[in-house]
Amino acid sequence: MGVDLPPRVVVIGGGTMGSGIAMAFAARGPAVDLVEPSASVREALPSRLHEGLGRMRVPDADAAAARIRLHADLEGVPWDECGFVVESAVEDATVKRALFARLDRLVPPGVPVGTNSSTLPVAEFAGDAATVDRMLGFHFLMPAQFVPVVEVIDGPHTDEAVIARAMAVARAIGKRPVRVRRVLEGFLVNRMQAALMREALALIDAGVASAADVDTAVRFGFGFRYAACGPIVQKEHSGWEISTALYRRVFPTLAADAAPPPSLEAMLAEGRHGMKTGCGFLAWDADRVARERDRYERALRAALDILEAEGDDDPPLPWRSDSA
Numbered sequence: 379m380g381v382d383l384p385p386r387v388v389v390i391g392g393g394t395m396g397s398g399i400a401m402a403f404a405a406r407g408p409a410v411d412l413v414e415p416s417a418s419v420r421e422a423l424p425s426r427l428h429e430g431l432g433r434m435r436v437p438d439a440d441a442a443a444a445r446i447r448l449h450a451d452l453e454g455v456p457w458d459e460c461g462f463v464v465e466s467a468v469e470d471a472t473v474k475r476a477l478f479a480r481l482d483r484l485v486p487p488g489v490p491v492g493t494n495s496s497t498l499p500v501a502e503f504a505g506d507a508a509t510v511d512r513m514l515g516f517h518f519l520m521p522a523q524f525v526p527v528v529e530v531i532d533g534p535h536t537d538e539a540v541i542a543r544a545m546a547v548a549r550a551i552g553k554r555p556v557r558v559r560r561v562l563e564g565f566l567v568n569r570m571q572a573a574l575m576r577e578a579l580a581l582i583d584a585g586v587a588s589a590a591d592v593d594t595a596v597r598f599g600f601g602f603r604y605a606a607c608g609p610i611v612q613k614e615h616s617g618w619e620i621s622t623a624l625y626r627r628v629f630p631t632l633a634a635d636a637a638p639p640p641s642l643e644a645m646l647a648e649g650r651h652g653m654k655t656g657c658g659f660l661a662w663d664a665d666r667v668a669r670e671r672d673r674y675e676r677a678l679r680a681a682l683d684i685l686e687a688e689g690d691d692d693p694p695l696p697w698r699s700d701s702a
Contacts, residue, residue, distance in 0.1 A: 382546035383408055384461020388485075390477065391466035392419050392448070395494055397426060398522030399464055400446050405436045405523070406551045410446045411455045420448050433675060434523055457484050462547055464516050466494040474503040482507040490540050490547075492516025496568060499561040500533040511537045515558065516544055519567060524678045526685060529565050531558040580633035583641050589659045605681055611695065 385408055389400045392414030400412045404427075414420050427446055431439040449455055463485055467473055474493065481491050482504075491513045493500050504513045515531025528548040530541060541557065548555035558566045578592045587595070603612055613621050645658065652658035653667050662670075 382543075383550035384547070385409065386411065386456070386459045387462040387464070388413065388455055388457075388460050389464050389466065390452070391468075391494075392416070392423050393466065395518060395520060395522055396466035397423060397430065398520065398524075399466055399494065399518055401427060401430050401434065401442075401523040402518070402551050402553070404442045404445045405431060405434055408445070408461075409459075411449055411460070412446050413449045413452055413455060415450055417450070420450065423448060430523060433679075435679070452480060452484060455484075457486060460485060460489055462544075463489060463491045464494055465492070469495060469497055471498055471503045474498065478504040478507055478513065482509050485509075488512065490514065490516075490544050492544060494518055494522075497564070500531070500536075501561075504533070505535075510535045512540050514540060514544055515561075515565070516548075517565065517567075518553075521675070521678070524675070524682060526552070526554045526682065527567065528553045528555045529558050529567060530555045531561065531565055533561075576633050576635065579639050579642055580635070583639050605684060 383406060387403050387408050388411045389396050389403070390413045392400075392412055396412065396414070400410045404410045412423070414423065424443070428439060428443040431442045436442045463481065465474070465477060465481070467477055474495065478491070478493075485491055487509065489512065491504075491509075493504075493513070493515055494517055495515065496517055500513050500515050501510075504510055507513060510533065514533055514536045515529060517529040517531060519525040519527055530544045530548065532541060545555045545557065556566060562569060564572055574596075578596070581587050582589050582592060600609075600612075607615070649655050650657045652660075653662045653670075656662050
Protein backbone atom coordinates (compact mmCIF):
# COMPACT_ATOMS: atom_id res chain seq x y z
CA MET A 379 0.00 0.00 0.00
CA GLY A 380 1.37 3.41 -1.00
CA VAL A 381 2.54 5.85 1.64
CA ASP A 382 -0.27 8.27 0.72
CA LEU A 383 -3.02 5.67 1.06
CA PRO A 384 -4.53 5.29 4.55
CA PRO A 385 -4.97 1.69 5.75
CA ARG A 386 -8.67 2.29 6.51
CA VAL A 387 -11.20 4.70 5.04
CA VAL A 388 -14.85 5.37 5.86
CA VAL A 389 -17.47 5.87 3.16
CA ILE A 390 -20.93 7.01 4.22
CA GLY A 391 -23.80 6.07 1.93
CA GLY A 392 -24.16 2.79 0.04
CA GLY A 393 -26.04 4.00 -3.01
CA THR A 394 -24.71 4.19 -6.57
CA MET A 395 -22.05 6.77 -5.76
CA GLY A 396 -21.11 5.54 -2.29
CA SER A 397 -20.69 1.93 -3.39
CA GLY A 398 -18.59 3.07 -6.36
CA ILE A 399 -16.35 5.11 -4.06
CA ALA A 400 -15.99 2.14 -1.72
CA MET A 401 -14.92 -0.04 -4.67
CA ALA A 402 -12.43 2.58 -5.87
CA PHE A 403 -10.71 2.48 -2.47
CA ALA A 404 -10.98 -1.28 -1.83
CA ALA A 405 -9.50 -2.05 -5.26
CA ARG A 406 -6.29 -0.32 -4.16
CA GLY A 407 -5.83 -2.09 -0.84
CA PRO A 408 -7.24 -0.24 2.15
CA ALA A 409 -10.00 -1.57 4.36
CA VAL A 410 -13.29 0.27 3.83
CA ASP A 411 -16.04 0.81 6.38
CA LEU A 412 -19.19 1.47 4.35
CA VAL A 413 -22.06 2.95 6.36
CA GLU A 414 -25.58 2.44 4.97
CA PRO A 415 -28.60 2.78 7.27
CA SER A 416 -31.10 1.10 4.91
CA ALA A 417 -31.37 -2.63 5.64
CA SER A 418 -32.59 -3.43 2.11
CA VAL A 419 -29.69 -1.55 0.51
CA ARG A 420 -27.19 -3.24 2.84
CA GLU A 421 -28.62 -6.64 1.95
CA ALA A 422 -28.02 -6.01 -1.77
CA LEU A 423 -24.56 -4.50 -1.35
CA PRO A 424 -22.34 -7.62 -1.03
CA SER A 425 -23.32 -9.03 -4.42
CA ARG A 426 -23.24 -5.58 -6.04
CA LEU A 427 -19.77 -4.85 -4.66
CA HIS A 428 -18.36 -8.23 -5.65
CA GLU A 429 -19.78 -8.03 -9.17
CA GLY A 430 -18.65 -4.41 -9.54
CA LEU A 431 -15.09 -5.16 -8.46
CA GLY A 432 -15.01 -8.03 -10.94
CA ARG A 433 -16.11 -5.69 -13.73
CA MET A 434 -13.30 -3.36 -12.72
CA ARG A 435 -10.95 -6.27 -13.46
CA VAL A 436 -9.48 -6.12 -9.96
CA PRO A 437 -6.95 -9.01 -9.77
CA ASP A 438 -8.63 -10.55 -6.72
CA ALA A 439 -12.22 -9.34 -6.52
CA ASP A 440 -12.95 -11.70 -3.60
CA ALA A 441 -10.18 -10.19 -1.49
CA ALA A 442 -11.14 -6.64 -2.44
CA ALA A 443 -14.80 -7.24 -1.61
CA ALA A 444 -13.79 -8.77 1.74
CA ARG A 445 -12.01 -5.53 2.59
CA ILE A 446 -15.36 -3.69 2.60
CA ARG A 447 -17.18 -3.99 5.91
CA LEU A 448 -20.81 -2.85 6.13
CA HIS A 449 -22.29 -0.86 9.01
CA ALA A 450 -25.85 0.22 9.80
CA ASP A 451 -24.77 3.38 11.60
CA LEU A 452 -21.77 5.56 12.41
CA GLU A 453 -21.35 4.13 15.89
CA GLY A 454 -20.18 0.78 14.54
CA VAL A 455 -17.17 2.25 12.74
CA PRO A 456 -13.69 1.80 14.32
CA TRP A 457 -12.97 5.52 14.18
CA ASP A 458 -9.61 5.26 15.91
CA GLU A 459 -8.29 3.34 12.86
CA CYS A 460 -9.76 5.70 10.26
CA GLY A 461 -7.45 7.73 8.01
CA PHE A 462 -9.87 9.34 5.55
CA VAL A 463 -13.64 9.92 5.34
CA VAL A 464 -15.91 10.50 2.33
CA GLU A 465 -19.63 11.03 2.78
CA SER A 466 -22.03 10.37 -0.08
CA ALA A 467 -25.38 10.83 1.63
CA VAL A 468 -28.47 12.28 -0.01
CA GLU A 469 -28.08 15.76 -1.58
CA ASP A 470 -29.88 17.58 1.21
CA ALA A 471 -28.18 20.34 3.19
CA THR A 472 -30.21 19.58 6.34
CA VAL A 473 -29.25 15.90 6.28
CA LYS A 474 -25.62 16.71 5.63
CA ARG A 475 -25.53 19.37 8.36
CA ALA A 476 -26.65 16.82 10.95
CA LEU A 477 -24.20 14.26 9.57
CA PHE A 478 -21.22 16.60 9.65
CA ALA A 479 -22.06 17.68 13.19
CA ARG A 480 -21.69 14.02 14.20
CA LEU A 481 -18.53 13.52 12.13
CA ASP A 482 -17.06 16.62 13.78
CA ARG A 483 -17.20 14.71 17.07
CA LEU A 484 -16.51 11.15 15.89
CA VAL A 485 -13.63 11.46 13.42
CA PRO A 486 -10.20 11.70 15.08
CA PRO A 487 -8.44 15.07 14.86
CA GLY A 488 -6.40 15.61 11.72
CA VAL A 489 -8.32 13.08 9.59
CA PRO A 490 -9.73 14.75 6.44
CA VAL A 491 -13.51 14.65 6.02
CA GLY A 492 -14.69 15.00 2.43
CA THR A 493 -18.13 15.36 0.91
CA ASN A 494 -19.00 13.84 -2.44
CA SER A 495 -21.73 16.44 -2.96
CA SER A 496 -22.01 17.49 -6.60
CA THR A 497 -23.96 20.67 -5.86
CA LEU A 498 -23.54 21.78 -2.24
CA PRO A 499 -20.34 23.49 -1.06
CA VAL A 500 -19.00 22.13 2.22
CA ALA A 501 -19.43 25.51 3.93
CA GLU A 502 -23.20 25.25 3.46
CA PHE A 503 -23.52 22.39 5.94
CA ALA A 504 -20.21 22.16 7.83
CA GLY A 505 -19.51 25.82 8.51
CA ASP A 506 -20.32 25.57 12.22
CA ALA A 507 -18.11 22.53 12.85
CA ALA A 508 -15.26 23.00 15.30
CA THR A 509 -12.94 21.16 12.92
CA VAL A 510 -14.13 22.82 9.70
CA ASP A 511 -10.50 23.33 8.69
CA ARG A 512 -10.22 19.59 7.83
CA MET A 513 -13.47 19.45 5.83
CA LEU A 514 -13.55 19.75 2.03
CA GLY A 515 -15.25 18.70 -1.16
CA PHE A 516 -14.08 15.33 -2.55
CA HIS A 517 -16.34 14.84 -5.55
CA PHE A 518 -16.28 11.70 -7.71
CA LEU A 519 -18.08 11.41 -11.05
CA MET A 520 -20.49 8.57 -11.79
CA PRO A 521 -19.56 5.75 -12.05
CA ALA A 522 -17.03 6.53 -9.34
CA GLN A 523 -15.14 3.26 -9.74
CA PHE A 524 -14.28 4.06 -13.37
CA VAL A 525 -14.15 7.82 -14.00
CA PRO A 526 -10.62 9.03 -13.20
CA VAL A 527 -11.30 12.62 -12.15
CA VAL A 528 -11.96 13.63 -8.53
CA GLU A 529 -12.70 17.27 -7.75
CA VAL A 530 -10.88 18.40 -4.59
CA ILE A 531 -12.79 21.49 -3.54
CA ASP A 532 -11.56 24.09 -1.07
CA GLY A 533 -13.87 25.23 1.67
CA PRO A 534 -13.40 28.79 2.98
CA HIS A 535 -11.51 27.44 6.01
CA THR A 536 -9.92 24.25 4.65
CA ASP A 537 -6.29 23.88 5.71
CA GLU A 538 -3.79 23.76 2.85
CA ALA A 539 -2.26 20.58 4.27
CA VAL A 540 -5.67 18.88 4.15
CA ILE A 541 -6.05 19.79 0.48
CA ALA A 542 -2.58 18.38 -0.23
CA ARG A 543 -3.45 15.20 1.67
CA ALA A 544 -6.71 14.75 -0.25
CA MET A 545 -4.93 15.25 -3.58
CA ALA A 546 -2.37 12.61 -2.58
CA VAL A 547 -5.07 10.13 -1.51
CA ALA A 548 -6.89 10.59 -4.83
CA ARG A 549 -3.69 9.89 -6.76
CA ALA A 550 -2.98 6.84 -4.58
CA ILE A 551 -6.26 5.21 -5.69
CA GLY A 552 -5.42 5.87 -9.34
CA LYS A 553 -7.53 9.01 -9.76
CA ARG A 554 -6.68 12.32 -11.42
CA PRO A 555 -7.50 15.02 -8.87
CA VAL A 556 -8.33 18.55 -9.99
CA ARG A 557 -8.34 21.34 -7.43
CA VAL A 558 -11.26 23.77 -7.33
CA ARG A 559 -9.88 26.78 -5.49
CA ARG A 560 -12.99 28.96 -5.56
CA VAL A 561 -16.52 27.64 -5.21
CA LEU A 562 -18.99 28.45 -7.99
CA GLU A 563 -22.28 26.73 -8.78
CA GLY A 564 -21.49 23.36 -10.35
CA PHE A 565 -17.85 23.48 -9.23
CA LEU A 566 -15.63 22.69 -12.27
CA VAL A 567 -16.83 19.59 -14.14
CA ASN A 568 -20.60 20.06 -13.84
CA ARG A 569 -20.27 23.74 -14.66
CA MET A 570 -18.60 22.97 -17.99
CA GLN A 571 -21.05 20.13 -18.65
CA ALA A 572 -23.95 22.50 -18.01
CA ALA A 573 -22.62 24.95 -20.61
CA LEU A 574 -22.42 22.17 -23.21
CA MET A 575 -25.87 20.82 -22.32
CA ARG A 576 -27.51 24.25 -22.57
CA GLU A 577 -26.21 24.65 -26.14
CA ALA A 578 -27.01 21.04 -27.05
CA LEU A 579 -30.64 21.36 -25.93
CA ALA A 580 -30.97 24.74 -27.63
CA LEU A 581 -29.78 23.23 -30.94
CA ILE A 582 -32.26 20.36 -30.61
CA ASP A 583 -35.13 22.74 -29.78
CA ALA A 584 -34.25 24.99 -32.71
CA GLY A 585 -34.41 22.05 -35.10
CA VAL A 586 -30.75 22.42 -36.06
CA ALA A 587 -30.02 18.75 -35.32
CA SER A 588 -31.68 15.71 -33.78
CA ALA A 589 -30.84 14.50 -30.29
CA ALA A 590 -29.14 11.48 -31.85
CA ASP A 591 -26.97 13.66 -34.10
CA VAL A 592 -26.02 15.92 -31.19
CA ASP A 593 -24.78 12.88 -29.29
CA THR A 594 -22.88 11.61 -32.35
CA ALA A 595 -21.28 15.03 -32.95
CA VAL A 596 -19.95 15.15 -29.39
CA ARG A 597 -18.90 11.53 -29.01
CA PHE A 598 -17.24 11.12 -32.41
CA GLY A 599 -16.21 14.76 -32.89
CA PHE A 600 -14.57 16.94 -30.28
CA GLY A 601 -15.37 14.46 -27.50
CA PHE A 602 -13.28 11.86 -29.31
CA ARG A 603 -10.28 14.20 -29.21
CA TYR A 604 -10.76 14.81 -25.48
CA ALA A 605 -9.64 11.25 -24.73
CA ALA A 606 -6.22 12.35 -25.95
CA CYS A 607 -6.10 15.88 -24.52
CA GLY A 608 -8.31 18.52 -22.94
CA PRO A 609 -9.74 21.58 -24.71
CA ILE A 610 -6.80 23.84 -23.83
CA VAL A 611 -4.10 21.51 -25.13
CA GLN A 612 -6.19 20.69 -28.22
CA LYS A 613 -6.24 24.37 -29.17
CA GLU A 614 -2.51 24.58 -28.52
CA HIS A 615 -2.28 21.98 -31.30
CA SER A 616 -4.57 23.77 -33.75
CA GLY A 617 -3.68 27.38 -32.95
CA TRP A 618 -5.56 29.89 -30.82
CA GLU A 619 -5.79 32.46 -33.62
CA ILE A 620 -7.93 30.07 -35.69
CA SER A 621 -10.30 29.36 -32.81
CA THR A 622 -10.50 33.02 -31.76
CA ALA A 623 -11.66 34.03 -35.22
CA LEU A 624 -14.44 31.44 -34.89
CA TYR A 625 -15.31 32.54 -31.35
CA ARG A 626 -15.80 36.15 -32.44
CA ARG A 627 -18.55 34.98 -34.77
CA VAL A 628 -20.05 32.19 -32.64
CA PHE A 629 -19.95 33.46 -29.04
CA PRO A 630 -22.62 36.16 -29.57
CA THR A 631 -25.01 33.53 -30.97
CA LEU A 632 -24.68 30.88 -28.26
CA ALA A 633 -27.59 30.03 -25.97
CA ALA A 634 -27.62 32.21 -22.86
CA ASP A 635 -30.93 31.25 -21.26
CA ALA A 636 -31.00 31.41 -17.47
CA ALA A 637 -33.44 28.49 -17.17
CA PRO A 638 -33.72 25.02 -18.73
CA PRO A 639 -35.57 25.06 -22.07
CA PRO A 640 -39.36 24.63 -22.09
CA SER A 641 -39.04 21.34 -23.97
CA LEU A 642 -36.99 19.86 -21.13
CA GLU A 643 -39.43 21.13 -18.49
CA ALA A 644 -42.28 19.59 -20.51
CA MET A 645 -40.47 16.27 -20.76
CA LEU A 646 -40.02 16.19 -16.97
CA ALA A 647 -43.66 17.16 -16.45
CA GLU A 648 -44.57 14.09 -18.51
CA GLY A 649 -42.43 11.90 -16.23
CA ARG A 650 -39.84 11.22 -18.92
CA HIS A 651 -36.71 11.10 -16.74
CA GLY A 652 -34.66 8.65 -18.79
CA MET A 653 -33.88 5.03 -17.98
CA LYS A 654 -35.42 5.15 -14.50
CA THR A 655 -38.90 5.89 -15.92
CA GLY A 656 -38.54 3.99 -19.19
CA CYS A 657 -38.42 7.07 -21.39
CA GLY A 658 -36.50 10.29 -21.98
CA PHE A 659 -35.31 11.21 -25.45
CA LEU A 660 -35.13 7.42 -25.92
CA ALA A 661 -37.50 4.55 -25.09
CA TRP A 662 -36.16 2.03 -22.55
CA ASP A 663 -37.24 -1.38 -21.36
CA ALA A 664 -35.41 -3.55 -18.83
CA ASP A 665 -33.46 -5.46 -21.48
CA ARG A 666 -32.35 -2.32 -23.30
CA VAL A 667 -31.29 -0.71 -20.03
CA ALA A 668 -29.18 -3.74 -19.09
CA ARG A 669 -27.54 -3.92 -22.51
CA GLU A 670 -26.82 -0.19 -22.60
CA ARG A 671 -25.34 -0.14 -19.12
CA ASP A 672 -23.10 -3.06 -20.04
CA ARG A 673 -22.00 -1.33 -23.26
CA TYR A 674 -21.40 1.95 -21.44
CA GLU A 675 -19.28 0.29 -18.76
CA ARG A 676 -17.23 -1.63 -21.33
CA ALA A 677 -16.62 1.59 -23.25
CA LEU A 678 -15.52 3.38 -20.07
CA ARG A 679 -13.18 0.50 -19.25
CA ALA A 680 -11.66 0.67 -22.75
CA ALA A 681 -11.25 4.45 -22.50
CA LEU A 682 -9.60 4.03 -19.12
CA ASP A 683 -7.19 1.50 -20.62
CA ILE A 684 -6.22 4.10 -23.24
CA LEU A 685 -5.61 6.79 -20.62
CA GLU A 686 -3.65 4.41 -18.41
CA ALA A 687 -1.50 3.39 -21.39
CA GLU A 688 0.13 6.82 -21.43
CA GLY A 689 3.70 6.03 -20.52
CA ASP A 690 5.37 7.33 -17.40
CA ASP A 691 8.31 8.13 -19.65
CA ASP A 692 6.27 10.63 -21.67
CA PRO A 693 7.58 14.11 -20.88
CA PRO A 694 5.19 16.29 -18.86
CA LEU A 695 3.35 19.00 -20.74
CA PRO A 696 5.13 22.37 -20.52
CA TRP A 697 2.39 24.33 -18.71
CA ARG A 698 3.34 27.93 -17.96
CA SER A 699 3.56 28.62 -14.24
CA ASP A 700 0.68 31.12 -14.43
CA SER A 701 -1.70 28.65 -16.11
CA ALA A 702 -1.01 25.22 -14.56
